[in-house]
Amino acid sequence: IGMTPEHAIQNAILLACGHGNTTLFRCNTGLGWAGKSVRRGDGSVLVHDARPLHAGLCTGSSDLIGWRSVEITQEMVGRRIGVFVALEVKSATGRTTVEQRRFIDAVRAAGGIADVVRSVDDAAAALSCAGRC
Numbered sequence: 001i002g003m004t005p006e007h008a009i010q011n012a013i014l015l016a017c018g019h020g021n022t023t024l025f026r027c028n029t030g031l032g033w034a035g036k037s038v039r040r041g042d043g044s045v046l047v048h049d050a051r052p053l054h055a056g057l058c059t060g061s062s063d064l065i066g067w068r069s070v071e072i073t074q075e076m077v078g079r080r081i082g083v084f085v086a087l088e089v090k091s092a093t094g095r096t097t098v099e100q101r102r103f104i105d106a107v108r109a110a111g112g113i114a115d116v117v118r119s120v121d122d123a124a125a126a127l128s129c130a131g132r133c
Contacts (some may be wrong), residue, residue, distance in 0.1 A: 004093075005091040006089050010026065010063055010064060010089045016123070022081070023066040023067055024066040025064065025066050026063065026064060028059055029065075031055070032055060033048070035047040051105075059099045061103050062086035062089075062114065064123075067084055068113060069082055084111075086107045087103060087115060088093045090116055092118070
């Protein structure tokens with residue numbers, strides 16, 4: 001199975017921007033099933049007493065999350081704080097969902113860094129790295 005364009009962009013962003021003052025993680029979301037699993041003779045697995053298992057932050061959470069360490073105001077000179085980062089990675093033609101837009105808006109409203117990015121340059125600009133993270 002080949003890598004999707006968005007996956008390739010995510011990997012490039014993680015390599016280029018996920019170091020120094022910025023820490024990034026891949027944030028997968030999804031639904032699976034948990035319970036007592038029984039492997040059958042044909043290789044399939046049957047799950048008894050199945051219950052849904054929701055993985056990830058929330059519906060609409062961004063593909064890459066983390067923090068960017070920044071130095072802050074005069075009274076706290078020398079201290080560093082982490083600013084939450086949420087980057088929604090899309091291909092050149094990819095579109096955000098309503099839930100993804102809401103997540104980005106909520107992060108921004110709380111003072112975090114959040115944006116839709118389509119390249120390493122977009123991610124660097126969102127992180128204010130002047131082209132180099």
